[in-house]
Amino acid sequence: MRLSVACLAIALSGVCQTALAAGGSAAPAAAASAAAEGSAAVPARKGFQDPMERLRERLAQKLSGGKVDGSDPGLVRVVNRGGGTGPATPAAGTSAPSGSAQRERRADTHASGEVPRWDYQGPGGPAHWGQLKPEFATCTSGKRQSPIDIRDGIKVQLDPVQFDYRASAFRVIDNGYTVQVDVEAGNSITVLGRRYELVQFHFHRPSEERVDGRQFALVTHLVHRAEDGRLAVVAVLLEPGRAHPIVQAVWNNLPLDRSEDVAARTSLDLNALLPEDRSYFTYMGSLTTPPCTEGVLWMVMRQPVPVSPEQIGIFARLYPMNARPIQQASGRLIKESD
Ligand SMILES: [Zn+2]
Numbered sequence: 001m002r003l004s005v006a007c008l009a010i011a012l013s014g015v016c017q018t019a020l021a022a023g024g025s026a027a028p029a030a031a032a033s034a035a036a037e038g039s040a041a042v043p044a045r046k047g048f049q050d051p052m053e054r055l056r057e058r059l060a061q062k063l064s065g066g067k068v069d070g071s072d073p074g075l076v077r078v079v080n081r082g083g084g085t086g087p088a089t090p091a092a093g094t095s096a097p098s099g100s101a102q103r104e105r106r107a108d109t110h111a112s113g114e115v116p117r118w119d120y121q122g123p124g125g126p127a128h129w130g131q132l133k134p135e136f137a138t139c140t141s142g143k144r145q146s147p148i149d150i151r152d153g154i155k156v157q158l159d160p161v162q163f164d165y166r167a168s169a170f171r172v173i174d175n176g177y178t179v180q181v182d183v184e185a186g187n188s189i190t191v192l193g194r195r196y197e198l199v200q201f202h203f204h205r206p207s208e209e210r211v212d213g214r215q216f217a218l219v220t221h222l223v224h225r226a227e228d229g230r231l232a233v234v235a236v237l238l239e240p241g242r243a244h245p246i247v248q249a250v251w252n253n254l255p256l257d258r259s260e261d262v263a264a265r266t267s268l269d270l271n272a273l274l275p276e277d278r279s280y281f282t283y284m285g286s287l288t289t290p291p292c293t294e295g296v297l298w299m300v301m302r303q304p305v306p307v308s309p310e311q312i313g314i315f316a317r318l319y320p321m322n323a324r325p326i327q328q329a330s331g332r333l334i335k336e337s338d
Helices: 002-011 016-023 029-033 041-046 051-063 072-083 100-107 126-132 245-252 309-318
Strands: 154-156 162-164 168-174 179-183 188-191 194-204 218-226 231-240 263-268 280-286 294-301 305-307 335-337
Touching (some): 194 231, 231 309, 245 309
Parallel strands (some): 154 335
Antiparallel strands (some): 162 188, 168 179, 168 263, 188 194
Protein backbone atom coordinates (compact mmCIF):
# COMPACT_ATOMS: atom_id res chain seq x y z
CA MET A 1 0.00 0.00 0.00
CA ARG A 2 2.73 2.31 0.82
CA LEU A 3 4.17 1.67 -2.57
CA SER A 4 1.09 2.92 -4.28
CA VAL A 5 1.14 6.00 -2.14
CA ALA A 6 4.69 6.60 -3.09
CA CYS A 7 3.92 6.02 -6.70
CA LEU A 8 1.05 8.45 -6.61
CA ALA A 9 3.29 11.11 -5.23
CA ILE A 10 5.85 10.39 -7.82
CA ALA A 11 3.41 10.18 -10.66
CA LEU A 12 2.84 13.86 -10.16
CA SER A 13 6.42 14.35 -11.06
CA GLY A 14 6.27 12.08 -14.02
CA VAL A 15 8.70 9.50 -12.79
CA CYS A 16 6.33 6.83 -11.64
CA GLN A 17 8.02 4.18 -13.69
CA THR A 18 11.18 4.72 -11.80
CA ALA A 19 9.32 4.55 -8.57
CA LEU A 20 7.73 1.28 -9.54
CA ALA A 21 11.02 -0.14 -10.58
CA ALA A 22 12.48 1.00 -7.36
CA GLY A 23 9.75 -0.51 -5.30
CA GLY A 24 9.69 -3.82 -7.10
CA SER A 25 11.40 -6.68 -5.48
CA ALA A 26 13.23 -7.60 -8.65
CA ALA A 27 15.15 -4.42 -8.07
CA PRO A 28 17.07 -3.90 -11.24
CA ALA A 29 20.43 -2.51 -10.47
CA ALA A 30 20.55 -0.11 -7.67
CA ALA A 31 17.15 1.30 -8.23
CA ALA A 32 15.76 -0.65 -5.34
CA SER A 33 17.43 1.57 -2.89
CA ALA A 34 17.17 4.74 -4.78
CA ALA A 35 17.77 6.82 -1.77
CA ALA A 36 21.02 5.23 -2.18
CA GLU A 37 24.28 5.21 -0.65
CA GLY A 38 23.86 6.80 2.66
CA SER A 39 20.20 6.29 2.22
CA ALA A 40 19.88 6.22 5.91
CA ALA A 41 17.83 9.36 5.73
CA VAL A 42 14.78 7.25 5.55
CA PRO A 43 14.67 5.28 8.74
CA ALA A 44 16.02 7.93 10.96
CA ARG A 45 13.49 10.40 9.77
CA LYS A 46 10.66 7.97 9.63
CA GLY A 47 9.31 8.85 12.98
CA PHE A 48 9.04 12.49 12.26
CA GLN A 49 6.61 12.64 9.45
CA ASP A 50 4.01 10.21 8.42
CA PRO A 51 4.32 9.30 4.73
CA MET A 52 0.67 10.11 4.18
CA GLU A 53 1.10 13.44 5.79
CA ARG A 54 4.07 14.22 3.62
CA LEU A 55 2.18 13.07 0.57
CA ARG A 56 -0.79 15.24 1.46
CA GLU A 57 1.51 18.17 1.83
CA ARG A 58 3.15 17.52 -1.49
CA LEU A 59 -0.18 17.03 -3.22
CA ALA A 60 -1.49 20.24 -1.79
CA GLN A 61 1.58 22.10 -2.90
CA LYS A 62 1.46 20.59 -6.33
CA LEU A 63 -2.22 21.19 -6.86
CA SER A 64 -2.10 24.72 -5.59
CA GLY A 65 0.69 25.41 -7.98
CA GLY A 66 2.71 26.59 -5.06
CA LYS A 67 6.37 26.04 -4.74
CA VAL A 68 7.03 22.40 -4.24
CA ASP A 69 9.96 21.09 -2.43
CA GLY A 70 10.51 19.45 -5.73
CA SER A 71 13.95 18.12 -5.19
CA ASP A 72 14.48 14.54 -6.15
CA PRO A 73 15.70 13.73 -2.72
CA GLY A 74 12.18 14.30 -1.44
CA LEU A 75 10.87 11.89 -3.98
CA VAL A 76 13.53 9.44 -3.24
CA ARG A 77 12.63 9.40 0.39
CA VAL A 78 9.04 8.67 -0.49
CA VAL A 79 10.01 5.90 -2.85
CA ASN A 80 12.21 4.30 -0.36
CA ARG A 81 9.58 4.29 2.28
CA GLY A 82 7.18 2.79 -0.16
CA GLY A 83 9.51 0.18 -1.45
CA GLY A 84 10.42 -0.85 1.98
CA THR A 85 13.96 -1.38 0.87
CA GLY A 86 15.39 1.20 3.13
CA PRO A 87 17.72 0.37 5.91
CA ALA A 88 16.59 -1.27 9.07
CA THR A 89 14.07 0.26 11.34
CA PRO A 90 15.85 1.88 14.20
CA ALA A 91 15.69 -0.40 17.19
CA ALA A 92 15.84 0.52 20.78
CA GLY A 93 18.97 0.24 22.80
CA THR A 94 20.99 -1.83 20.40
CA SER A 95 24.65 -1.19 20.47
CA ALA A 96 26.71 1.22 22.44
CA PRO A 97 28.01 3.80 20.03
CA SER A 98 31.31 5.30 20.94
CA GLY A 99 30.68 9.02 20.76
CA SER A 100 28.40 10.61 23.28
CA ALA A 101 26.82 12.59 20.50
CA GLN A 102 25.96 9.34 18.78
CA ARG A 103 24.60 7.92 21.96
CA GLU A 104 22.27 10.82 22.37
CA ARG A 105 21.23 10.75 18.80
CA ARG A 106 20.49 7.09 18.83
CA ALA A 107 18.67 7.14 22.09
CA ASP A 108 15.87 9.00 20.43
CA THR A 109 15.32 6.55 17.63
CA HIS A 110 13.32 4.03 19.56
CA ALA A 111 11.23 1.55 17.70
CA SER A 112 9.60 -1.66 18.68
CA GLY A 113 11.47 -4.01 16.34
CA GLU A 114 13.66 -6.67 17.86
CA VAL A 115 16.15 -6.71 15.04
CA PRO A 116 19.09 -4.48 15.86
CA ARG A 117 19.26 -1.29 13.91
CA TRP A 118 22.02 -1.45 11.33
CA ASP A 119 25.08 0.31 12.57
CA TYR A 120 28.81 0.60 12.12
CA GLN A 121 29.61 -1.50 15.19
CA GLY A 122 28.04 -3.89 17.68
CA PRO A 123 25.19 -6.32 16.97
CA GLY A 124 24.02 -4.24 14.03
CA GLY A 125 27.53 -3.81 12.64
CA PRO A 126 28.70 -4.43 9.07
CA ALA A 127 29.47 -8.11 9.63
CA HIS A 128 25.81 -8.66 10.51
CA TRP A 129 24.08 -6.42 7.99
CA GLY A 130 23.22 -9.31 5.69
CA GLN A 131 21.38 -11.14 8.47
CA LEU A 132 19.41 -8.24 9.90
CA LYS A 133 16.69 -8.33 7.27
CA PRO A 134 16.03 -10.50 4.22
CA GLU A 135 16.31 -7.45 1.99
CA PHE A 136 19.82 -6.82 3.29
CA ALA A 137 21.07 -10.24 2.18
CA THR A 138 23.18 -8.79 -0.61
CA CYS A 139 25.37 -7.15 2.03
CA THR A 140 26.69 -10.65 2.74
CA SER A 141 26.09 -12.59 -0.46
CA GLY A 142 26.99 -9.86 -2.95
CA LYS A 143 30.08 -10.29 -5.07
CA ARG A 144 30.40 -6.71 -6.25
CA GLN A 145 30.27 -4.80 -3.00
CA SER A 146 31.69 -1.42 -2.06
CA PRO A 147 33.90 0.07 -0.80
CA ILE A 148 37.09 -1.47 -2.12
CA ASP A 149 40.76 -0.76 -1.92
CA ILE A 150 41.42 0.73 -5.34
CA ARG A 151 44.63 -0.68 -6.76
CA ASP A 152 46.00 -2.22 -9.94
CA GLY A 153 43.62 -0.23 -12.10
CA ILE A 154 44.22 -0.34 -15.81
CA LYS A 155 45.20 3.06 -17.17
CA VAL A 156 43.08 3.95 -20.13
CA GLN A 157 41.70 7.07 -21.75
CA LEU A 158 38.57 7.46 -19.71
CA ASP A 159 35.95 9.85 -21.00
CA PRO A 160 35.84 12.79 -18.65
CA VAL A 161 32.78 12.89 -16.43
CA GLN A 162 30.73 15.84 -17.67
CA PHE A 163 29.62 17.74 -14.61
CA ASP A 164 26.67 20.04 -15.02
CA TYR A 165 26.39 21.52 -11.55
CA ARG A 166 24.99 24.93 -10.70
CA ALA A 167 24.28 27.07 -7.67
CA SER A 168 21.39 25.27 -5.99
CA ALA A 169 19.16 25.40 -2.99
CA PHE A 170 19.89 22.72 -0.42
CA ARG A 171 18.92 21.35 2.95
CA VAL A 172 21.11 19.57 5.46
CA ILE A 173 19.87 16.48 7.24
CA ASP A 174 21.44 14.60 10.14
CA ASN A 175 19.97 11.19 9.49
CA GLY A 176 21.58 9.24 12.28
CA TYR A 177 24.17 7.67 9.98
CA THR A 178 25.72 10.70 8.32
CA VAL A 179 25.24 14.32 7.42
CA GLN A 180 23.34 14.33 4.17
CA VAL A 181 22.64 17.26 1.89
CA ASP A 182 19.61 17.16 -0.36
CA VAL A 183 20.13 19.37 -3.38
CA GLU A 184 17.40 20.79 -5.57
CA ALA A 185 16.92 19.31 -9.03
CA GLY A 186 18.99 20.63 -11.91
CA ASN A 187 22.45 19.23 -11.17
CA SER A 188 23.65 16.31 -13.25
CA ILE A 189 26.55 14.39 -14.67
CA THR A 190 26.86 12.63 -17.99
CA VAL A 191 28.96 9.50 -18.24
CA LEU A 192 29.24 7.37 -21.38
CA GLY A 193 26.25 9.16 -22.83
CA ARG A 194 23.99 8.54 -19.86
CA ARG A 195 22.69 11.42 -17.79
CA TYR A 196 22.38 11.05 -14.04
CA GLU A 197 20.71 13.61 -11.83
CA LEU A 198 22.29 14.52 -8.51
CA VAL A 199 20.06 13.40 -5.67
CA GLN A 200 22.08 14.06 -2.54
CA PHE A 201 25.56 13.98 -1.13
CA HIS A 202 26.84 12.90 2.26
CA PHE A 203 30.03 12.21 4.17
CA HIS A 204 31.93 9.30 5.70
CA ARG A 205 34.73 9.35 8.23
CA PRO A 206 37.26 8.06 7.50
CA SER A 207 36.97 7.60 3.74
CA GLU A 208 35.35 4.28 2.91
CA GLU A 209 37.39 3.72 -0.22
CA ARG A 210 41.13 3.35 -0.10
CA VAL A 211 43.57 4.06 -2.86
CA ASP A 212 46.55 1.72 -2.81
CA GLY A 213 45.76 1.02 0.81
CA ARG A 214 45.56 4.66 1.81
CA GLN A 215 42.50 5.88 3.64
CA PHE A 216 41.60 9.59 3.76
CA ALA A 217 40.21 11.78 6.53
CA LEU A 218 36.78 12.08 4.97
CA VAL A 219 35.03 11.30 1.75
CA THR A 220 31.93 12.81 0.25
CA HIS A 221 29.69 10.69 -1.95
CA LEU A 222 27.66 12.52 -4.57
CA VAL A 223 24.78 10.21 -5.41
CA HIS A 224 23.23 10.50 -8.87
CA ARG A 225 20.36 8.64 -10.43
CA ALA A 226 19.52 8.11 -14.09
CA GLU A 227 15.98 8.12 -15.38
CA ASP A 228 15.93 4.33 -15.45
CA GLY A 229 16.95 4.17 -11.81
CA ARG A 230 20.63 3.34 -12.26
CA LEU A 231 22.89 4.95 -9.74
CA ALA A 232 26.25 6.61 -10.22
CA VAL A 233 28.25 7.84 -7.25
CA VAL A 234 31.10 10.32 -7.51
CA ALA A 235 33.45 10.09 -4.53
CA VAL A 236 35.57 13.07 -3.61
CA LEU A 237 38.30 12.28 -1.09
CA LEU A 238 38.95 14.95 1.53
CA GLU A 239 42.28 15.47 3.30
CA PRO A 240 43.50 17.98 5.90
CA GLY A 241 44.48 21.36 4.50
CA ARG A 242 42.80 24.71 4.15
CA ALA A 243 39.16 25.19 5.02
CA HIS A 244 36.64 24.32 2.33
CA PRO A 245 33.82 26.80 1.71
CA ILE A 246 31.32 24.17 0.58
CA VAL A 247 31.93 21.97 3.59
CA GLN A 248 31.64 25.05 5.79
CA ALA A 249 28.34 25.99 4.20
CA VAL A 250 27.03 22.51 4.97
CA TRP A 251 28.25 22.55 8.56
CA ASN A 252 26.80 26.08 9.00
CA ASN A 253 23.40 24.67 8.14
CA LEU A 254 23.48 21.59 10.33
CA PRO A 255 20.08 21.28 11.98
CA LEU A 256 20.03 21.64 15.73
CA ASP A 257 17.43 18.94 15.91
CA ARG A 258 17.23 15.84 13.80
CA SER A 259 13.55 16.38 13.25
CA GLU A 260 14.32 19.61 11.51
CA ASP A 261 14.43 19.79 7.78
CA VAL A 262 15.04 23.42 7.08
CA ALA A 263 16.10 24.81 3.76
CA ALA A 264 19.37 26.70 3.87
CA ARG A 265 19.15 30.36 3.06
CA THR A 266 22.19 30.28 0.81
CA SER A 267 22.90 28.19 -2.26
CA LEU A 268 25.64 25.68 -3.00
CA ASP A 269 27.65 25.44 -6.19
CA LEU A 270 29.08 21.95 -6.13
CA ASN A 271 31.57 22.70 -8.88
CA ALA A 272 33.61 24.09 -6.03
CA LEU A 273 33.67 20.69 -4.36
CA LEU A 274 35.34 18.99 -7.32
CA PRO A 275 39.10 18.66 -7.56
CA GLU A 276 40.92 20.62 -10.23
CA ASP A 277 42.25 17.43 -11.75
CA ARG A 278 39.24 15.50 -13.02
CA SER A 279 40.97 12.17 -13.50
CA TYR A 280 39.29 9.31 -11.71
CA PHE A 281 39.07 5.60 -10.94
CA THR A 282 35.95 3.73 -11.94
CA TYR A 283 34.48 0.34 -11.14
CA MET A 284 31.13 -1.34 -10.59
CA GLY A 285 30.09 -1.73 -6.99
CA SER A 286 27.25 -1.31 -4.56
CA LEU A 287 25.68 0.96 -2.03
CA THR A 288 27.90 0.99 1.03
CA THR A 289 24.92 0.97 3.38
CA PRO A 290 22.13 -1.61 3.64
CA PRO A 291 20.58 -2.94 1.47
CA CYS A 292 23.99 -2.88 -0.28
CA THR A 293 22.32 -3.03 -3.70
CA GLU A 294 24.72 -3.72 -6.55
CA GLY A 295 24.93 -2.23 -10.02
CA VAL A 296 26.22 1.12 -8.83
CA LEU A 297 28.71 2.89 -11.09
CA TRP A 298 31.49 4.33 -8.95
CA MET A 299 33.78 7.16 -9.97
CA VAL A 300 36.39 8.03 -7.38
CA MET A 301 38.18 11.29 -8.11
CA ARG A 302 41.92 10.74 -7.90
CA GLN A 303 42.92 14.14 -6.53
CA PRO A 304 41.88 14.74 -2.91
CA VAL A 305 40.34 18.07 -1.92
CA PRO A 306 41.45 19.93 1.22
CA VAL A 307 39.27 20.53 4.27
CA SER A 308 40.52 22.07 7.49
CA PRO A 309 41.25 20.01 10.59
CA GLU A 310 38.52 22.01 12.35
CA GLN A 311 36.02 21.02 9.71
CA ILE A 312 37.04 17.39 10.04
CA GLY A 313 36.72 17.77 13.81
CA ILE A 314 33.15 18.99 13.54
CA PHE A 315 32.09 15.94 11.56
CA ALA A 316 34.06 13.69 13.89
CA ARG A 317 32.05 14.95 16.85
CA LEU A 318 28.86 13.87 15.12
CA TYR A 319 30.17 10.72 13.47
CA PRO A 320 33.52 9.45 14.75
CA MET A 321 33.32 6.40 12.47
CA ASN A 322 30.77 5.78 9.76
CA ALA A 323 32.72 3.86 7.16
CA ARG A 324 31.93 0.35 5.97
CA PRO A 325 35.00 -1.90 5.92
CA ILE A 326 36.75 -2.70 2.66
CA GLN A 327 35.10 -5.41 0.56
CA GLN A 328 36.73 -7.98 -1.69
CA ALA A 329 37.47 -6.64 -5.17
CA SER A 330 37.10 -10.24 -6.43
CA GLY A 331 38.83 -9.63 -9.70
CA ARG A 332 36.67 -6.71 -10.68
CA LEU A 333 38.00 -4.48 -13.40
CA ILE A 334 39.13 -1.09 -12.17
CA LYS A 335 39.87 1.56 -14.76
CA GLU A 336 41.89 4.69 -14.16
CA SER A 337 42.43 7.85 -16.19
CA ASP A 338 45.89 7.69 -17.70
ZN1 LIG B 1 28.32 7.02 1.04
